[in-house]
Amino acid sequence: MNISANGKVVLTATRELSRKWNQTKQFWRDAKSEEFEREYLAELISDVDRAIPILEELDRLISSVRGECE
Numbered sequence: 001m002n003i004s005a006n007g008k009v010v011l012t013a014t015r016e017l018s019r020k021w022n023q024t025k026q027f028w029r030d031a032k033s034e035e036f037e038r039e040y041l042a043e044l045i046s047d048v049d050r051a052i053p054i055l056e057e058l059d060r061l062i063s064s065v066r067g068e069c070e
Contacts, residue, residue: 003062007055014048017041 021041025033 002059004052004056004059007052011048011052014045018045 018041021037025037
């Protein structure tokens with residue numbers, strides 16, 4: 001189980017979503033699009049950015065525990 005690798009998959013998907021959103025914003029420019037970005041996307045991107053270092057640390061801890069148990 002590699003938690004940080006899974007975190008990188010989530011990070012990559014989030015970056016792709018952000019890229020697609022930037023393309024979409026060129027055509028969808030109203031109050032609802034701003035609300036969608038503010039309420040969902042900005043928070044999601046922020047949460048993923050904060051989670052990545054935590055997932056990496058968890059991966060290190062699990063590896064350490066695994067090493068001590070062997």
